Amino acid sequence: MAGQHTLNETENEVVSRLGGLHLDYEAMAVTSNLFRAANAVRNHLERTVLAKSDLTWTAFVVLWVVWIWEPIETRGIAAEGGFSKATLSGVLTTLEGRGFLTRERSAADGRLVLVNLTPAGRRLMKKLFPEFNQEECNITRHITTSDLPQAAQILRDLIRATE
Amino acid sequence: MAGQHTLNETENEVVSRLGGLHLDYEAMAVTSNLFRAANAVRNHLERTVLAKSDLTWTAFVVLWVVWIWEPIETRGIAAEGGFSKATLSGVLTTLEGRGFLTRERSAADGRLVLVNLTPAGRRLMKKLFPEFNQEECNITRHITTSDLPQAAQILRDLIRATE
DNA sequence: CAATATTCGTTCGGGCCCGAATTATCGGCT
DNA sequence: AGCCGATAATTCGGGCCCGAACGAATATTG
Incomplete structure (x- = not known):
């Protein structure tokens, strides 16, 4: 989820939308990066290695x-x-x-x-x-x-x- | 990819199929677990939190x-x-x-x-x-x-x- | 200022993705 | 033997997923 914006920018925006509700930003960072990493690696391998064999x-x-x-x-x-x-x-x-x-x-x-x-x-x-x-x-x-x-x-x- | 079998079992099988070809098993473990983790977390959150809102x-x-x-x-x-x-x-x-x-x-x-x-x-x-x-x-x-x-x-x- | 190139969102085709329903088979129980 | 609950794989319906092709709008260049 944290793409072109930094995690801090995103966190600041979230804080301003939720007005001080208690949230775990470390947990957010882990799941968010988990998905971006998995997708990025998958797409990379599909393009570099798998595409030639369709x-x-x-x-x-x-x-x-x-x-x-x-x-x-x-x-x-x-x-x-x-x-x-x-x-x-x-x-x-x-x-x-x-x-x-x-x-x-x-x-x-x-x-x-x-x-x-x-x-x-x-x-x-x-x-x-x-x-x-x-x-x-x-x-x-x-x-x-x-x-x-x-x-x-x-x-x-x-x-x-x-x- | 390492599901019901342990990583060692899988690694042994891979070695026997490729007959000593040089492979990086740590790299395999990271990407393999990356995907299993991402899918597991995604499916879990879809079922526990997201399903009720369809x-x-x-x-x-x-x-x-x-x-x-x-x-x-x-x-x-x-x-x-x-x-x-x-x-x-x-x-x-x-x-x-x-x-x-x-x-x-x-x-x-x-x-x-x-x-x-x-x-x-x-x-x-x-x-x-x-x-x-x-x-x-x-x-x-x-x-x-x-x-x-x-x-x-x-x-x-x-x-x-x-x- | 007109021709050209670039950028943006959408559409299209083919494939993946899951839960639920379906069909076939197996095992246990009487 | 015949039923019955459990288990396997598939099918079905709806939705996601991407690259390529497309059309509209903007930017660039001579």
Whole structure:
């Protein structure tokens, strides 16, 4: 939310609108920056690495999860990727149509659907993931190395706080 | 991406798939957790605070930005909120239809559109924002207080890294 | 002052996103 | 065996999301 204006400018405006109501500005700063950071990183990676393969962020995450855990059930992909099964169904259809993965009903339990990468899907990930990680590197390089593990830990704390 | 499996399990799987290729797992952990955290916090706030007013996250951000800066141009809202003008156009139409804000062409520059809250929009934010901030508080409470400013700073570093 | 370039908001097309309803299957219980 | 509650995945409806293309208005340049 704190975009072209500084956080102080925003805070001053908020104070003037709410007339001294008690608010936690540090909490505001954390959630606000959390979203701006996530969106900024996502858009950056989509443009620099994913665009050339015409993949969205979510499609890439799905491919990555399947690549690591195949064969994996639909519910597992959704849990691992952090989106709903409804969302996943559509993305799977897209990726299946492009020939990157396959759906197959489980013989052991007729309710389950098992997902696997095709050879083309594996080739794509083998090429794409190192590039993706290199760019992740470039982005996080701006954080002091000693702070990196703490950054990951703080983010994990936030995840746990919503459970 | 690191969902029900631990990061170590995931890392082991990645190593076995890539056969010793050099990867930066700390960078992976940061971006992965960044997204899981952002989505978790967003979904949590949408369910606990925003759902009762039938507002999406983005709609709330738009109302918040307009509330603080009105009158504000369309391009300003998009920059401040961190989404594209194309996205904003649709959200503005939704919120205008619900009577929370108004669009008005600028007299000084015929290309600009100025956005203002309606009284109903201001009433909504005056009620909703303190509840929203309280929940932000509950979430960030799990971070050691002394780490809060550093958390915000690390996130700002990530934002800057993509510019 | 007219031709040109830039800036702004919107629209369009395709894809993601979720909750709720739906269909199919499984497991337990009688 | 037959029912019944639980569980899986999909579909559906409405909304968000972006880049590209568009048209209107302004700014710039010769």
